[in-house]
Amino acid sequence: MNVRWVLLFLLAIAAPALAQGFAGLGTSAEGFAMPQKAHPPVFPGDHGAHPDYRVEWWYLTANLTGEDGRDYGAQWTLFRFALAPGTGESWQTPQLWMGHAAVTTPDQHVSAERLARGGIGQAGVVLTPFSANIDSWRMDSRAGPDSDPMSALDVSAAGAGFAYRLGLTATGPLVLHGDRGYSVKSAQGQASYYYSQPFYAVKGTLTLDGRDIAVTGQAWFDHEWSSQPLGADQSGWDWFSFHFDTGEKLMGFRLRDEGAGFTSGTWIGADGQVEPLPPGALTAEPLEWAEVRGRTVPIRWKLSLPFRGLDITTRALNDAAWMDTQVSYWEGPVRIEGSHPGRGYVEMTGY
């Protein structure tokens, strides 16, 4: 996930003193908590919100196939931004919430956005039973009391011209990225807490222009929280989550800067076995560019991970998967060809 556009968002609506650097030992100058390598996430508690951290998100992307045989993509995201650490009473709560939802088809990409203040019940994350919402958009756990709350979810959202309801059932374990969930984001050491549930089987319904389409497929859930901005020279972010037909998964990202950039990721075995990728192991290069909403973005990528024999290219389901939100970015489903065929999602920001 990209931190930068989140910061752009903050800049756009809040403009707190972003330029303030780090105060070293675990907290920023403004009193935000910092991810600690020594304290990995603990579940189910860490599925919930972390108001002492500056930013956080619960992020779901789904690669779906309709009863009509066509490919679809769906996105559901809830962001949390803190103007200051902690909570407060009612409107005084310094927490802001933002929701993004989208549906992508080969010829259509519809998205919507919701904003809400914390503290008044309009948006937030509740732990038991797990439930995240903003307005009418919901992500509710229907897992039994003994299993992980994220192992079974109902997700719904609606925007102008679209709606969806998806039932998610996990077929594998949670996956901690980086060092047991401590994910480094730059050579300077900026880091976040980051874990995923990439093993969802999906069954549900998309509604497009009033027409219901039954869909099935796979989904990937991310939860990440942090307080640290990107390095000053980092200009954007390309992020990949791939479901290979072999059952293996790959999470990879590339932070662009003036130099060679910073790539990292996680190789996930079909059984959930995790292999963090050292910086630079994964290479990602744009193959083809296209004009989308006045910006030039890569719509085909070539990725390789030599030691896994991975050599693939991606092709967007819909080149125009542009998120028309306050801070806009490209986020859409892709088909994967090459050594490891499959499906996945790509997010590109800062273009």
Added chain:
Amino acid sequence: MLLELKDVSKTYPTGEGPLRVLSGVSLSLARGACVALTGESGSGKSTLLHLAGGLDRPDAGQILFEGRDIVQLGESDLAAFRRTRIGMVFQQFNLIPSLDVAANLAFQARLAGRHDPDWCSALAERLGLSGLLGRYPEQLSGGQQQRVAIGRALAARPKLILADEPTGNLDEATGDAVLDLMLALQAETGAALLMVTHSLRLAARLGSRVHLSAGRLA
């Protein structure tokens, strides 16, 4: 002598510098005399008449009326002089438009404090105005208006009548009739008359004639 002008000069300031109209005019008028004043247009006839009537003052010279120099009189004495001694008849009649004929006839006499209703009605009778007393000047013909003006001039029994082309705005027949009336009344009242006219024919009907030319009397 009723009126004596001695060496009277008058200059008007104009746009092209001072215009000398009269330069040393001398003239005497006996009581009851009847003199015509002729001269070319612009020669200064009206000017002379106005000086004699106390309407304007000369630059130099004396104007003696019954031996008194009216040039020396103050504004209010001069006004009283006009009221009581002079009767004016103008070419354009110059009646008071807001007053009817009766009031116009009696106006100067009443101003002078010498209103004599009998004399007024006699005058009206003589001037043929009896049927017109309630009318206003604008409702009268030129001849009628001039008859009112003559009546007005005579009503206060002035010593001197000054008439400036009294028939100038009238046709010949009317003019003659008006002049006849004026001369007759003048003779009856014993007032002197100084009358400006262009017409030698009319001038001939008066006792004597003086001619104004180049600022002097000939």
Added chain:
Amino acid sequence: MLWQAFTALLSHWRRHRLQLAMLLLGLALATALWSAVQAINAQARLSYARAAAVIGQDRLSALVRVDGAPIAQDTYIRLRQAGWLVSPVIEGELRFGSGRLRLIGIEPLTLPPQAAQVDVSADDIGLAAFITPPGLLVVAPETAARLAGEATPPLRLSEALPPGVALSDIGIAQRLLAQPGRISRLILAPVQLSGLPPLATIAPELVMRAPATESDLSRLTDSFHLNLTAFGFLAFAVGLFIVHAAIGLAFEQRRPVLRTLRALGLPLRALVALSITELLVLSLLAGVLGVALGYGVAAVLLPDVAASLRGLYGAEVDGQLSLQPSVWALGLALAVAGTLASAASRLWRIATLPLLAPAQPRAWSRMSAQALVLQAAAGTGLLAISALAVIIGHGLVAGFVSLGAMLLGAALLLPLVLSLVLALAGRMGRGVVTQWFWADTRQQLPGLSLALMALLLALAANAGVGAMVGSFRLTFVGWLDQRLASELYVTARSDEESDLMRSWLAARSDAVLPIWSAEEKILGEPVQVYGLRDHVTYRENWPLLAAAPDVWDRLEAGTGILVNEQMARRKHLRLGDELTLSGGRSQTIVGIYSDYGNPKAQAMIGIDLLLALHPDVNRQRFAVRIAPDRAAGLAAQLRDAFALPADNVIDQASVKAFSLRIFERTFAVTAALNVLTLGVAALAIFASLLTLADMRLAQLAPVWAMGLTLRRLALLEVLRSMALASFTMLAAVPVGLALAWLLLAVVNVEAFGWQLPMHVFPLDWLRLGSLSLISAALAAALPALQLVRRQPSALVMVFANER
């Protein structure tokens, strides 16, 4: 050829500079007063539009509670979670020191972009500072100036907000207004999702309110602005009299030139075209001058207008005058149209001028008796229309029609009346000079009648408006005494504090009377309903215009309701009528009370009933009865005991003084316009006399020749002008009375909803009479002085000149 002819025409003005100055000045003044009023109105309308546009009220629908009560915050959450795109707004009045502020709390994250007037994310504001305590108040620069030094949250400036309005975050606003968890209304985003659950199932207490196409303010203040406009037109009409006179004179003086031009071969059409061109040039010149002058006048008057609008209607008007193209365009158009209209008859005469007409005496100032009678007949007709408009018509427009017809009719009648009076005076006069004086005055009448008509209008307007304002003041002061019977008026900072204070005061005062109100919808309109506690204060003092015998008992019993006069008039309510309150409760009207200075509908019920209907009513305000000599002491004690700011306890005298101040300012503008109109009328007389002076010479010279001194004649000229002015003043008295009656009994009732008893102020008229005498004397003084200074040679020219 054309150019030559044009310069020949224009050369007239070079020879008659004063005449030109008068023409330009008259037109400029007329345009100025009218433009001033327009500029003020335009400014006010702009402010209303800005106020209406605040957070998109003029474009976006909103959800409100049927009964006007605040909406619970939970309802908002419920709606959002059901998918409704709504944004909460809280609105309330905030008092800072002596000032009031309309505080609007918004939620910037959900606010639809169409409603976002202020960019909260702008560098100088910033979302974080805006929403987190202490928050920010965004205000117009002039509001900031007014709030300087007050204990408000930090201020930020925005030109987009109307004055008197502060924008803040809803959380901050809820705290400032002491209304946590309450929402005034929910703004609906213009596009909603399809298939939403219906409102009735989520929040049945809410209804959708369409965007306000016309703001309440502009509707409320309509009558006020109509008043101003009427005065503007009056001033313009008075000014046009000058223009008409000046143009008429110029035409007459140029008649020979016109004839000569035509004799020299200038086509008639070209001559008319040239004349029109000349008028256009002159009127545009004067128009530009006038509008510029008008802005000056408006800038001077605007603070008073703003203050009275604020006091009377709570309407905020920007004190900064902005230049509006519409005012310019209209001002110029009016100047041109007015000039052409005043010149129409002259233009017609140019067109029909006989080429070889005999030299006529100057007859333009002479008016035939027939014309006088015709004009008077027209005047009588207008008076009849005026009477009819009162009897048959209704509404503000009928009131103004009646008013206009009455004034114009009276003005048209004036010359005949004056002529008759002067004829009578002439007949009664003895001496020859006296007789001539009256006769000549009468003859002057046609030439002066336009100016005198202008004077009549100005005097009548002054007398009438003076009587109206005076009557209003007398009634208002008396009413204040009745209405403000309590010794102290207290505003607590919260309902809880109010409860504490009232129990604290219970033993220390004679009575504590709540001033609590809630908004109810009665007969489809919002009405502020107050709860009255039965007390001798009301029984003895309340200004009831009509009442049932047992009014107070029935009110106390909760079965009766009192309504104010404006509401009774607007809704045609009478004693015994039934009104339905929220919850379907029916109340009988048991009384109607006068409520001056308040344009809105208002009603009163028993306090118990109010609390039953609105248990959560704001309880912060109440009045205290105590022996007057102990009031100041108690106020001090109260302030000490509760650490209350001084402004929260106000004594009776201060409230009265405040109310009177508002009252005075309300009519300051009217008074100013009145004085200016009188000034224009005086100028009209001056202009007429001055332009007539030339012509007078021919009329005065024979009299002078026959032995009246110039000094005496000059004195008579001044006396003549004064005589005409005083006769006109006498004629203005009945017209003024009629005007006052129309204003009090017709216009006021329509405009404000209250009727006032009429009082007469003869001293004012005396003052006005002397004022008009002085101005007439002054107006005549210059021509008279010129006359005295005349050289005899100039006078004798009258006799020597051939014409």
